[in-house]
Amino acid sequence: MRVQISRPMLERLPIYASCIEGMIERDAAYVSSAKIARELGFGEVQVRKELATVSGTGKPRVGYDAKKLLSDIKGFLGEGEPDEAIIIGAGRLGCALLGYGNFEDVGVRIRVAFDISNIELAVDDKRICPMSRFDSYCKENNVKIGIITVPAAAAQEACDLLVNAGIKAIWNFAPATLRVPSDVSVVNEKLAISLSQLRQQINR
Amino acid sequence: MRVQISRPMLERLPIYASCIEGMIERDAAYVSSAKIARELGFGEVQVRKELATVSGTGKPRVGYDAKKLLSDIKGFLGEGEPDEAIIIGAGRLGCALLGYGNFEDVGVRIRVAFDISNIELAVDDKRICPMSRFDSYCKENNVKIGIITVPAAAAQEACDLLVNAGIKAIWNFAPATLRVPSDVSVVNEKLAISLSQLRQQINR
Numbered sequence: 465m466r467v468q469i470s471r472p473m474l475e476r477l478p479i480y481a482s483c484i485e486g487m488i489e490r491d492a493a494y495v496s497s498a499k500i501a502r503e504l505g506f507g508e509v510q511v512r513k514e515l516a517t518v519s520g521t522g523k524p525r526v527g528y529d530a531k532k533l534l535s536d537i538k539g540f541l542g543e544g545e546p547d548e549a550i551i552i553g554a555g556r557l558g559c560a561l562l563g564y565g566n567f568e569d570v571g572v573r574i575r576v577a578f579d580i581s582n583i584e585l586a587v588d589d590k591r592i593c594p595m596s597r598f599d600s601y602c603k604e605n606n607v608k609i610g611i612i613t614v615p616a617a618a619a620q621e622a623c624d625l626l627v628n629a630g631i632k633a634i635w636n637f638a639p640a641t642l643r644v645p646s647d648v649s650v651v652n653e654k655l656a657i658s659l660s661q662l663r664q665q666i667n668r
Numbered sequence: 669m670r671v672q673i674s675r676p677m678l679e680r681l682p683i684y685a686s687c688i689e690g691m692i693e694r695d696a697a698y699v700s701s702a703k704i705a706r707e708l709g710f711g712e713v714q715v716r717k718e719l720a721t722v723s724g725t726g727k728p729r730v731g732y733d734a735k736k737l738l739s740d741i742k743g744f745l746g747e748g749e750p751d752e753a754i755i756i757g758a759g760r761l762g763c764a765l766l767g768y769g770n771f772e773d774v775g776v777r778i779r780v781a782f783d784i785s786n787i788e789l790a791v792d793d794k795r796i797c798p799m800s801r802f803d804s805y806c807k808e809n810n811v812k813i814g815i816i817t818v819p820a821a822a823a824q825e826a827c828d829l830l831v832n833a834g835i836k837a838i839w840n841f842a843p844a845t846l847r848v849p850s851d852v853s854v855v856n857e858k859l860a861i862s863l864s865q866l867r868q869q870i871n872r
Contacts, residue, residue, distance in 0.1 A: 571864075609866055635866055656773065658855050660774040661855055
């Protein structure tokens with residue numbers, strides 16, 4: 465049974481992991497939530513609660529076995545068999561995501577980007593395929609996550625293809641609002657908004 | 669005088685804009701915050717307050733001149749002369765961001781990506797330059813925003829270069845926590861976390 469956790473907690477897990485890695489490098493065998501909280505400047509109650517969610521409670525007074533805690537956190541983030549994801553839109557952004565290696569750490573494997581151009585390319589274990597292969601690939605590989613990196617005007621069409629293929633989780637990079645059935649989750653990656661936010665923070 | 673607004677509001681502004689565009693297409697000359705709120709399923713108080721922040725209050729009973737409101741929202745997002753941004757790291761992701769056209773809509777112009785390889789390339793008005801050009805480019809072009817797309821191990825070094833060049837706003841794609849002076853803003857783009865979040869939402 466998988467526990468549902470919040471996005472802020474998901475963002476903190478890799479921070480805990482790198483803090484614990486630093487402690488292990490400095491020869492710590494045991495680490496406590498209090499010490500991690502102090503080092504990171506986080507609230508102790510929150511750290512204790514979140515570590516307990518992924519690794520149970522530590523030993524009283526001693527804390528957690530540092531290596532086990534680290535492996536529990538990494539295991540939680542990349543738990544089990546990786547989920548298969550595919551990309552629709554093999555432009556620069558699609559190819560960047562296809563080539564990015566760090567997603568396997570969070571349990572997601574991307575091996576193929578589909579594109580309306582009829583090119584077919586293979587680099588190492590990654591491929592760019594024509595759309596005609598889309599349906600059969602999704603069926604044969606039990607694809608769980610679809611990533612949309614097409615222009616805004618083509619985003620809904622790409623989304624409908626994903627939904628029709630039975631995909632329930634969509635990561636959308638197109639600056640478009642997608643209409644999906646209620647059992648489909650969409651995470652919109654709003655790159656321009658991040659820049660807008662930074663721009664707000666520049667003093668004028 | 670620029671108003672500081674929250675990230676959630678920044679995310680809603682483009683949604684308001686596309687809703688108003690739809691109304692204009694359907695021949696509306698005037699639009700009210702109540703109507704926009706209803707169409708989007710947002711709270712009316714929030715919509716009224718946020719539209720007032722970017723466009724003043726509408727006319728009683730009539731609402732806003734639709735075209736003026738739309739242009740005020742777009743103007744707010746991309747206000748004034750665009751801020752210059754540069755990229756450090758011209759790998760696939762760096763090149764994807766360099767080639768992405770939509771950032772000018774939010775008032776940010778990216779024309780150059782710097783890379784430790786000594787290649788020099790120009791495509792249309794975009795360039796990839798060696799690091800040796802970095803300092804002079806930043807000075808001559810009043811660069812305000814630095815974007816980090818190097819591997820995690822090189823991220824702090826890239827960040828220090830940006831800070832030393834007087835850049836106060838950093839958009840970081842590397843999975844690394846950056847140390848910066850207190851007057852420097854960092855927005856961390858956590859792509860792997862978005863996938864992690866989607867993965868959480870897939871029913872098992």
